[in-house]
Amino acid sequence: MSQPQPPLIGISTYQEEARWGVWTLPAALVPAGYPRLVRRSGGLAALLPPGDPETAAATVARLDGLVIAGGADIAPDRYGAEPHPRTGPPAPDRDAWELALIEAALAARVPLLGICRGLQLLNVALGGTLVQHLDGHSGPPGVFGRHDIEPVPGTLLAAALPEPVAVPTYHHQAVDRLGRGLVASAHAADGTIEAVELPDAPAFTLAVQWHPEAGEDTRVMDALVAAAREASPAGV
Incomplete structure (x- = not known):
């Protein structure tokens, strides 16, 4: 009997000017x-270059799971706010593409994990708002900080991370008002929401404010890959 194929996990990317060899060109990066x-969690990774939001549903339909990656600040007009002086420049095309990916994943019951910006974008997609600047949640520019997070017992996150853990972190924005149906499933010592989830979603929907890809703890991604494997026809 052939072994089931690992679930295919799409990861959003973003366009930046990049340099390699003799080239300096726009590139899709993550x-x-x-x-x-x-890969460490047992999935197959597929990088999703920025695209037309109208193609998001067709893209997500090919996936077993979706990761919305970290990165630039979300345009404040997406949640009805004026820009704070410390808010970074907007990336409207990326906002539109990743919001469409999130909406497609929720509609198609595709397991979803948001990371850092991905958490903030999930919150905004569901009508929530953001704190546009806070201190103490990153290291110096280009260096991850580290702080403890406390999971909320009984949540999806706590099933993956039952105990308080120190996590790699690099963000200056966070959840203010929670979006529709979202619940907070972890907090930092200062009360900042560090994870959210959608308990009534028909598929695994979790987002974390920290950066598991910058650490050694695979358990959050393990949970996504397990959910994707269970949901995938190839995984049965």
Whole structure:
């Protein structure tokens, strides 16, 4: 009997000017830690270059699971706010593409994991708002900080991470008002929401504010890959 195929996990990427060899060109990028983490958790990683939001449903239909990666600040007008002086420049095309991916995953019952910006975008997609600047949740520029998070007992997150853990972190924005149906499933010592989930969703829907791809703990990604394997026809 042939072995079931590992679930295919899509990872959103973003367009940046990049340099390699003799070339300096626009490129679709994501840190290598993301596909590495998917592989360590037993999945196959597929990088999703930024695209037309109208193609998001067809893209998600090919996947067994979806990761929305970290990155730039979300345009404040997406949640009805004026820009804070410390909010970064908007990336409207990326916002539109990843919001469409999230909506497609929720509609198609595809397991979803948001990471950092991915958590914030899930919250905004469901009508929530963001704190546009806070201190103490990153290291110096380009360096991950580290702090403890406390899981909320009885949540999806706590099933994967039952105990308080120190996590790699690099963000200056966070959840303010929770989006429709979302619940907080972890907090930092200062009360910042560090994970959210959608208990009434028909498929695994979890997002974390920290960066598991920058650490050694695979358990959050393990949970996504397990959910994707269970949901995939190839995994039965």
